[in-house]
Amino acid sequence: MPSHSSPFHKAEHAVPPPPDPQSEARELQVKALLKTVLEPILNTDIVSLGMVRNLRIVEDYIYLRLYVGKHQQALKAEILTLLSSLEWCKKSYVELCTIAGVRTTIAVSSGKGGVGKSTTAVNLAAALQAQGNKVGLLDADVYGPNVPQMLGLAQSAVQIVDTPTGQRFVPLEAHGIKVMSVGLLAAPDHPLAWRGPVLHKIITQFIQEVAWGDLDYLLIDLPPGTGDAQITIVQESPICGVILVTTPQQVAVADVRRSIHMFRQVGIPVLGIVENMSYLLCGHCGTPNPIFGSGGGQQLADELQAPLLGQVPIDAKICAGGDIGTPLTLSDPDSAVGQVFTTIAIALNTTFATPNPLTPLAASALVA
């Protein structure tokens, strides 16, 4: 954090001065330098990974925020050493932004509601957990928080604990997955009509004030669309990347296109697209029938250079699983649905858990 004697303390509240050529040149110099710092697992520079945000240069001082997982905190020292090599820099401040205990944070988003975003988040969490990962699921869909019901936790009460760093929500647990949801704080059947600053505060609390313990993956189920709530969440959290869910119809695809642009604008890598309700499997012969049309997900993936991570069939057992609180990927991992989510979980593990010379998933995520 910047000390009170730093120029940033004054600058926080002041109207930003017009950019001067010297500051602009220095900013370019700093960015170029930061681009030489590689995240060792993804083997990609920290600027392209969206880890560096809020870069500001005031006179001879540099300030930036570094959004990282618990295993990446050593990057701070590397950055400070590197910036100290600039002959004009008197001091640099790197504010570490992380979620305590969490290694990899991934958001699940969709351009519009009802396309299966929560279904994807829940089944992916189950697939990652089944592969031996410690997994948390944060239901940040303030407009329709239905993760608790999908995991059989609908009526549960949330506990609060005192910790050395303040009070924290205690996540609930379902099928070995730690779960926190805005829905758990609202009375049943009560609309969640939070707006503006209240919404911002609740979301920020959810990101920072949950006692997750040690997690390999934290999945965040975002609200649909590209509004204030989504932007707050992606800007306030150390998200490594976002998975976008769509259906094959043209209208859903257009919404996802908008979402992808929004994420790329704020510098969050897009890990790929999940096409849900891609086809209906014939109950007799097993032939796939693309009742909502076909090719939408692949077309979008090609156009936006984001990989198509999987195509999930329509299966009535998904709804049944949602109602009884057990994701289909857990109750029937060998089903076509279970296999799609297992494949995606393996791709994520390969990308985020093993040092590698730029996996296809990581490489394509960074195309702007």
Ligand SMILES: Nc1ncnc2c1ncn2[C@@H]1O[C@H](COP(=O)(O)OP(=O)(O)OP(=O)(O)O)[C@@H](O)[C@H]1O
């Ligand atoms: N592949 C599928 N086959 C059958 N039913 C599905 C499938 N995917 C989702 N559903 C069902 O569609 C409904 C909407 O799914 P879900 O709640 O996951 O969508 P969502 O995008 O999260 O919606 P919202 O944005 O409104 O929260 C649920 O009843 C779910 O069980």
